[in-house]
Amino acid sequence: MTRRRALVVRGGWEGHEPVRATELFLPFLERSGYAVRIEESTDVYADAAEMAGTDLVVQCVTMSQITPEQVAGLCAAVVAGTGFTGWHGGIVDSFRMSSDYLHLVGGQFATHPGKEPCERRGGAEDNFLPHTVRVTDLGRQHPITAGIPDIELVTEQYWVLHDDLIEVLATTTHPAQPWQPWHRPVTSPAIWTRQWGAGRVVVTTPGHSLDVLEHPSIRTVIERGMVWATRTASA
Template identity: 75%
Template sequence: MKALVVRGGWEGHRPVEATDLFLPFLASRGFEVRISDSPSIYADAAVMSSTDLIVQCVTMSSISPEALAGLRAAVVAGTGFTGWHGGIADSFRASSDYLQLVGGQFATHPGKEPSACGGDETDNFLTYRVSFTGDHPITTGLDDFELTTEQYWVLHDDLIDVLATTTHPVQPWHPWHRPIVSPVIWTRQWGQGRIVVTTPGHSLDVLENPNIRTVVERGMLWAARTASAS
């Protein structure tokens, strides 16, 4: 099995350090790992046709039409595609075709009460609950849990299969008038390929949380090319 790790974009999500956390796991599961610092590799048809799993951590940034076409073609043909947080759910904002592929897009992360804000990234750190929606190989045996980090508000379509959700409550300082439920973890079948998105992962400590790490690692194995997609 061959895995392609694509990392880059906004450095605030520490794409190198974050993906490095999972390289030993991939190696231990028998993957031959190739690392690219640019999504331009998606345009290389020979590389993509031999790749069983793509792990992407590229926040914002941009992607060429050729690279995007290569990514979409590979997933349709059975290459798995997975990632976490902004590295997959806030990538390539200008590309509607990428958004269609992934099925969900970061919109915002609501913050603390304004008087409690100090002007740094922790203004957007809230304690919230992750609630699992049912049994799945990625989430089996895990119980609902709490995180203190960015709580992603996600715009999404109905083709995703939601494995976990979170609820954004109504607060006096926010303009919405009823609680909003957002997906936290979802899968998506696209052609012969499997996609897994895990929205927590802003910082290394979140990725090292046992629940998040378990979901990300299981997601890699579940998304990887199956025999039926070979």
């Protein structure tokens, strides 16, 4: 029986620990029957033959840059059926200058609101807020999030700019605080899928640090998302 092929692409901003973060999920992929290839750059996206034989791309590349040839190769592979997934800035804050990449993913990190200014001490924790990731009605029926309760976290809460071609499985709401410039609560998608050609895209926005990725519900969602996004027999 032919093993499914997963490509793990990692790099970019080291603050998201792309090596340690992706290595959390390698045992799951291997147990699930994937042959795993790891790349430390996006050069592989421009290799048409390699991408055509890849069933799933797991990306963890925050910020960074991508060439037109590389993003075209990634997009073509997804259109042809390759699954594409990732978490947090590794997928939704990647390649800010590439409109084609943003079009593929369907959403873009805008900010993560912080604590009240008087409580900030200059560290990453200034942006760690208690918040809830709420599973939507659609999410309660979807294979990725079915049975997952609403998730309580204290970490970065992503505010995402997005289009309406995404299927939102979970949301998070940013309250209107006196020190913020917005005047009413704003709800952002926190977990979503996107059909792109014959391919499936899955985005999970929580995942700033290893402890968040090891949260049982977040880890389950990411692992289920990998399986769900993988190329289907008809693709």
